[in-house]
Amino acid sequence: MDTLKFLLFFFYCTSTLALEAQVIVLEAPLLSEPSLKSRVLQRVRKGKNLFIHKQGIVKSSWEMNYNVNSKGLPLEEQYQDVEFLKTLTRSGQDAWVPKKYVKVIYNDERESALQMNPYSNYDPTDYRIEEPLEKGYPFVIQNKARATVTFGMGPASKSGFNYGSNILEENIGSRYSFVTTYSRKVHFDAYDRFYFGGILQIHGQRSVYYITNDRTSQETHGEIGIGPYISYDIYRTEDRSLKTYGAFTYNLHRYSVEQATRAESFEERLFSGYSITPKLGLSYNIRDIIPESKVDFIFGAETNFNLPYSLTTESEGEITSFWNNSNQVDFPLSATFSLYLGIQASY
Structure with a gap:
């Protein structure tokens, strides 16, 4: 009889003071x-149920409110939202x-x-690595490398030569580029994101x-x-990536200026020199365009910051009216x- 009373009392307490939560x-x-x-006392896996104390639980609108004033009217109950719910561990300890x-x-x-699954897109407690796992996992491959080849096009820069006469019309062509890079993963990066190497452009x-003066000039840079x-x-x-990069290049320039008139006067001079160019770029990669080939199709945008520089020539101009006494x-x-667009190979 005493056991039955205890079970009835336990059932009453759990039904009135506790709820289940998944x-x-x-x-x-x-x-x-x-x-x-x-x-942390214990960790409970997804789908398991816990007994939760009713403290801090929002009451049902159908639940009877026994708190009344002197006139017998129900008092408005103050509800304080909580961030944690009281429960028990497997050993019966409060948690x-x-x-x-x-x-x-x-x-x-x-x-x-x-809603039943508010963490369908992102679960803050999910520490598992997304599959498929990288080949060789969990060992980190240190000697990874990348090579890229790209072709680009953009607006060209205007002439730097001073002709000493007014320019009536100009036809500025596009600037074409061929760029190749080779880089290796840095050793301190455990996430395979940083790569360092060299660039050739x-x-x-x-x-x-x-x-004016019936003259035409063609510049090739x-x-x-x-x-x-x-x-x-x-x-x-798994199939896309976005990469940012930066570089400094030390450049050799060859600048050809060809001038001619309708009277068949013609002269060409070659200017040369060096410059330094910082650059920044962004690349969008479509990974493994051929399955398991580790070859990506890439396209993106790049900005070159051309620092001031000068080009000179050792040849003297024979037609002085063409060159404005400038070398x-x-x-x-x-x-x-x-x-630009191109390909990237990883190995």
């Missing part, structure tokens, strides 16, 4: 105090679980207060100018540069923009 994250921590900084990690089972209209452009290169993957999925071409600070 864990809706991968692992819900049971904490020693109602604080995320407190000690607190974050309220956002469980769904309380009310069996009434309160069920609609929280070749640029070329051609423009035509119509000048060739440039080859080499320097350090660094990249970082800011976004990456130098000056280029001010400028920036050029280009779009």
